Structure formats: C-alpha cells, structure tokens
Amino acid sequence: MKLEPSLLFDVATWIPDGRESVGEMVSAGRLTAGDAEDLALTEVPVSKDLSAPEMAVRAAARVLDGTGWDPTRIGLVAHGWTYHQGHDFWSPAHYIACRVGASEALPVGVQQMSNSGAAALAMAVEKLIADPGAEAALITTADRFSLPGFDRWSADYGVAYGDAGTATLLRRPGPDERPGALLLRALAFVTDASFEEMYRGRDPFSAAPLAHGGRVDVRRPKKAYLEMRGGIEEFRLGAVRCVDRVLRTALSDAGLETDDPRIVLVALPRLGDSVLDLMYRPVLDGTVRAEVLSLRESSGHLGAGDLSANAEHIACSGALKSGDIALVLGGGGGFTWSCAVLEAP
Structure with missing residues (x-):
C-alpha cells in the first residue's frame, strides 16, 4: 500500500503490572x-484480572488523551486479537467502541493470528482512502494468555507470550491537525497460504474450542506438520522468500x-x-544498513500487538530525527x- 500523502500515526500500549520471570x-x-536461552528474555507481563478487551480500552484511552482527539469523530474501530477475548460468542470490537465513546464508528474484529494488528491497520488505511467522510480510525489489539486454556511458556516453540493492549489512532493530515508521533508511509503484505497446515497438523476439525486436550498446544500440530513435510527446510525457504519480498x-x-x-531502525x-x-x-x-531492534526482553510476544508496541517504542525512544525512517516487520x-514504513515528521 503506497500512501500519498502519508497518514498520521499515534500509538499507545497498556502493560499490566503482573510479571512472570524466566x-x-x-x-x-x-x-x-535451553528454551530460556532461545527466548532471550527476562520476564513477561501478566494480567491477573483484566480481560484482553479491557486492556485494549485502557490503551485506547491513552492514545485519545494524548492526541486530544474526539472519539465521536472516529469512523472505524478495528480490533485484532490472537486468543480468547473473555466471552465465547461476542464482539470485542463493539465493546471497545462503546467504552471509548466511538459511538458512530464501524466496529470490526480481525483475526489473522499474530499478524492481526497489521491486518487491522490495513483495514483502517483502506477505510480512510476509500471513504472521504472518515476522519480517523482506531486500531486496537489485546491478548491475555492465561491458564487453564493457554500456557504462555510451553504452548509454542521459540515463543513466550505476554499480555498487553495496544491502540493506534490513524488519521489524515489536516490544516488544524497537530503532527502525529509518526507518519505511516507504506504498509505491505505477502502471503503463502500453503503453510496454513502448520497450525493444523493431523488434528481433525473439532466441534468446539479446545477439543484437542483442553489447552492450546501449538507444538503438536507443528511437530506433525514437520513430520509430514520431511523437516523445516521447505518452510524456511518459503518464509525467507516472503520476508524478503514484503x-x-x-x-x-x-x-x-x-x-x-x-532508514535507521528495523524492528x-x-x-x-x-x-x-x-x-x-x-x-x-x-x-x-540499519540498527535491528529486538524488543522482547521484558515483554515476550504480545500476540497481535507486536507491531503496534514496537512502533510505540520507536516513537517514544527519540531515536528518530525528522525525516528518519523505521521499518517494522511482522507476521502470523x-x-x-x-x-x-514509518517516518518521523
């Protein structure tokens, strides 16, 4: 997606106080x-009481307070997530829109695994491009990876999962609009859907959530997939090709x-x-030729929120001077x- 002009991009995160250490x-x-060494982190944030959507609302309040933006002028609320949002048959996006005061916005839920935040951002970009009446869009993410359904430390290979909410306010530049923390210059995606089988393995389709053992176990289908494919090489080559292309x-x-x-930073x-x-x-x-940031040390993987949290770190770090570029990579x-592609205004 080529954006001309660029869109103003303010972002906030909300991190719970609870911690579990490596x-x-x-x-x-x-x-x-060995797993601890591979994860290369010290701790992850843990929500003891707040659901994922409640964390998203708190992050949204921060970004709205910081920008002074009237939530009734938001045209779209796009909420991305990876895991359970607190109710089984429900729309967390509508809850967030209601709680932040975006009473006339279109609430949309986005599930694309760990790329959900980026996919929600793409929906917001397209809304602002296609609808001249839409002044701004709010993009939120939130995940809470709690037992008994999810063991944040052992559910997956090479990943420890942390709890957090993020919120991004995306809007057009205007004569009365103050500069955003960042400018969104471009947003690109590359898909290879042949790899969907990795998260399915040999498991049959089930009639209800958590039917295969009562807890999310990403390792089981991944192990089966690698056995069926004769190892990791096919995926490695495809993944490198896709990351290079995106x-x-x-x-x-x-x-x-x-x-x-x-280009001074890559996250x-x-x-x-x-x-x-x-x-x-x-x-x-x-x-x-840029500094490569790996910001996982005290957070782990934030589910759908990595892209937004990385963007907030870049915006708040002061590492970008006017005109500097940061690239934020993601995937799911x-x-x-x-x-x-983000630019300091």
Whole structure:
C-alpha cells in the first residue's frame, strides 16, 4: 500500500503490572534452560484480572488523551486479537467502541493470528482512502494468555507470550491537525497460504474450542506438520522468500531503496532467536544498513500487538530525527508477513 500523502500515526500500549520471570519458570520446571536461552528474555507481563478487551480500552484511552482527539469523530474501530477475548460468542470490537465513546464508528474484529494488528491497520488505511467522510480510525489489539486454556511458556516453540493492549489512532493530515508521533508511509503484505497446515497438523476439525486436550498446544500440530513435510527446510525457504519480498515491496511503495541512509531502525517481532534466525535475520543481513531492534526482553510476544508496541517504542525512544525512517516487520501463522514504513515528521 503506497500512501500519498502519508497518514498520521499515534500509538499507545497498556502493560499490566503482573510479571512472570524466566528464572521462576526454569526453577519450577515449566521451562528448560535451553528454551530460556532461545527466548532471550527476562520476564513477561501478566494480567491477573483484566480481560484482553479491557486492556485494549485502557490503551485506547491513552492514545485519545494524548492526541486530544474526539472519539465521536472516529469512523472505524478495528480490533485484532490472537486468543480468547473473555466471552465465547461476542464482539470485542463493539465493546471497545462503546467504552471509548466511538459511538458512530464501524466496529470490526480481525483475526489473522499474530499478524492481526497489521491486518487491522490495513483495514483502517483502506477505510480512510476509500471513504472521504472518515476522519480517523482506531486500531486496537489485546491478548491475555492465561491458564487453564493457554500456557504462555510451553504452548509454542521459540515463543513466550505476554499480555498487553495496544491502540493506534490513524488519521489524515489536516490544516488544524497537530503532527502525529509518526507518519505511516507504506504498509505491505505477502502471503503463502500453503503453510496454513502448520497450525493444523493431523488434528481433525473439532466441534468446539479446545477439543484437542483442553489447552492450546501449538507444538503438536507443528511437530506433525514437520513430520509430514520431511523437516523445516521447505518452510524456511518459503518464509525467507516472503520476508524478503514484503520488505522490498514496502520500501518500493515508500519510494525508498534498501540502502537509503534515512532508514535507521528495523524492528523485529518479539520472538525467540530460533524463529528470528529462521526467517527474518537472514533477509536483513547485508540488505538494510540499519540498527535491528529486538524488543522482547521484558515483554515476550504480545500476540497481535507486536507491531503496534514496537512502533510505540520507536516513537517514544527519540531515536528518530525528522525525516528518519523505521521499518517494522511482522507476521502470523497462515502465513502472512507484513512490513510498515514509518517516518518521523
């Protein structure tokens, strides 16, 4: 998606106070020393009482308070998530729209695994492009990975899951609008849907949630998939190809070359080293001359929220000077990979 003009982009996160540390998990036998080294983090945030949508509302309040934007002027609320939102048959997007005061917005729920936040952002971009009457869009994400349904430490390979809510206010530049924290210059996606089987494996389709054992176990279908495919190599080659393509597409849409000196930061998803080494780092090595950020140390993987949380870190860090560019990479099972091009105004 090539954006001319760029869209103003303000983002906030809400992180709960609870924590679970890697050291505690190793001592308790819930995490091996080898897995702990691969994760390369110290702790993850844990919500003890708030549901995922409640965390999204708190993040949205922060971004609206920070911008002074009237929520009744929001045309779209797009909420992305990865795991259970607190009720079985319900629309969390409508709850968020109601709680933030976006009474006339269109609420939409987006589920695209860990790429849900980026997919929700794409819906917001398209809304603002297609609908001249839409002044702004609110994009939220939130996940809470709690027992008994989800063991954040052992459910997956190379990933520990943290709880958080994020919110992004996206809007057009205008004569009376103050500069946003960032400008969204481009947003690109590349999909290879042949890999959807990785999260299904040999499991049959079920009639109800958590029918295969009562707890989310991502390792079981992944192990079966690798057995059926004869190893990881097919996926590795496809993933590297897709990450390279989405990076180059985003840069092309933004009118940038890979060696443009304005590109100063590249943020990676908040995943373990084994996953980053499999598909992301091989693409960046020798391609983009920029500092590579891996911001997982005290958060782990925030489900649908990595892209937004990484963008907030970049905006608040002061690392970008006017005109500097940051790239934020993402992806989610299925698989779809994403890249956002952000500029300091």
